[in-house]
Amino acid sequence: MEEIRIGVAGLGGRGIHWMRLLQSVPGYRIVALCDPITATHERALAALKDSGGVATYAAYEDFLADSNVEAVALTVRSPRQGALAAQALEAGKHVNQEVPAAHFIDDCWRIVVAAERTGKVYQLAEQTRYLGVMQAWHDMVAEGQLGRVTFVEGQYFHYYVSQFFWEKATGTFYGPTELAEHPEAEPTWSALMPSIHYLPHELSPLLYVLDDRVVSVTGMSTQGPSSAHPEIPQPDMQVSLMKTEKDAILRLAASFAQPQPPRDYHWYQIMGTRGSVEWRRSARDRPKMWLASAQMHDMAEVDWQFQRTDAPAEARGSGHGDADYYVHAAFRDAVMGTKPLEFDVYRAMDTAAPAILAAESIAQNSKLLSVPDFRPSAARPAGSMPAES
Template sequence: MDDIRVAVVGLGPRALGTWIPLLQRIPGFRITALCDPIKALHERALAQLTTQEDVTTYERYGDVLAADDVDAVALTVRSEHQGGMAADALEAGKHVHAEVPAAHSIEDCWRIVDAVERTGLTYQLAEQTRFWGFVDAWRDLVAQGRLGHVTYAEGQYFHYHLGGMFQDPRTGTLLGPDRLGEYPDAKPTWVQRMPPIHYLPHELSPLLKVLDDRVVEVVGMGTGQPSKANPDVAQPDLQVALMRTAKGTVMRLAASFANPHPDGSWHWYQVLGTNGRVEWNRGLRDKPRMWLADGQMHDLAEVDWRYERTDAPREARGSGHGDADFYTHVAFRDAVLDGRQPAFDVYRAMDTAAPAILAAKSIAQGSVPLAVPDFQRHKENP
């Protein structure tokens, strides 16, 4: 196989603005199909292609899975069914590169794991924050024991983003509650129904990479519905989860999309150990910080860690999300062409999805602690 023939499924902003441009820019991919139930989006996607020759458009996902000229599915949907759609593709003989989160139910997590184990096909979650430069720097500090035993870690994704809460069914236009007067037929999207805590992979994935760990127990709490800040939005303003890892680290993770928050300062992380602490910047004019107990340091000191990697190749620059989008596509491409699983494999992907799913379930059950499945153990004892 010289090129991976890809079907881009779900033609929203992520597909049009990032996936389609990158799949054409990175060698080893060839887009052969586009799919979305909203036909008006087909023309917008086709306009992004450098060539439309041999590209087929579909409204039905099942037709994509039956296509002979599709090797892999780029799953860029926002839907409660996205986990099941990934499993369907694997079962149909297609490799899968899927947008976060991996799934919205534990059953779909297991379906994906089972499909990969039975077919041997490549599955990768397109979670890009784990490729950031500072994540590797923090991982090295932990691995070298510079922070001591890690006792506590935090991660939060506060992205005040109302623009995808509604969609016009005819044009596919995504909009916020402030534009409902312009689009009287607009309907709430899945994003509005999704528990915000489900969208934790961008926090869990890098932290679990830093800690080389997995979550074993979770309990959640959240604000009520609808949003207090935006009553037209059915989503809670905020949800928070406390988690315990296999190595004994306590983690606090939180997510919010409806509560006002400064633009751009979406991600924040902290790792605290028995011998030191690292912390991401709190705002755009702030700097990351570090303190080491054995480093003759009397206070936290600023460190010039960044999203962008110092060892980034020229092709990565400007790819999106601090250049990290490039790495997830290259990792998927190389795994498919080499006939193997990526380093960020299906088990690690589900380790980012299951704790978030169970945090929402904990909230629904009155904040009871819930155990998290061990997907790696299933790998050893299928």
């Protein structure tokens, strides 16, 4: 197989970005496009170097029925995005899916079981696990430089309200201050979803660094609607505490409705019994490290960056510190059978389920909830749904 015939479903900002990458990373040919908002089709076709023979669909079912589509690039934003991924696997397509993997635990299971039954490649296209800084921290933890990891923090604070309302017919976005002029605008899924669902860019890199999975979760939230923008149903701040299989405690937070100082959207730190590392707090700040064994009287600044020092030329400028390239290279190699996915379907669900259950915990007055392990076992042979669901 020289080229993967891929169809892109979801033609918003991210879909168009993926189309650019799928035309620059070798090994792909875009053969179909899909979005229920037909106004998006023209812009998407215009983003193709050669749109000849590229089919366009408004209905996802018709898109999946196109036998020319071998693989689906799923860049939708929807409460149903997990079900849509599973549906594509069930239709016999390989799936490369934008984050988060799902918004319901049942959809996580449906993806896992469909991937097991069909043998098709499923990848969650979470890219921050490929960042240079995460590679460095992964290697430090694996070498034991931080000792036993006990406490880990991650946050995604992104003031994102400009895309919290839209005119559904055209996909035109509005922010809360534009609502008076556009009374027809409705809240988007970004404004309605529990913000704590959006932890893939925390759980994916941090669980990669720790080589671990979350086993239990509790959550807490401020009241909705937002205090910063009362028009927005989403609360301003949601926080989760999680325990991992290796006995580390994670404190993760997500916020999209309240203003933030200009800085990276993500912040991370890892503390162990023999050292700690942390990402920069602001644009003027620097990442830091402390090692108990190194006669250090303070944390030292380290020039870790998102960009990797070993990035190939074709990764440069792909987005998110060059990391966007890696998910398309990894998916291509897995579909072509040259390299299996490191970030497999089980690790992908390890990033989705704790976040979904954090929101469930919030709904149940911070009740501590157990996170299922999606890997096959004696109780759940591969290809079968778990007994209790």
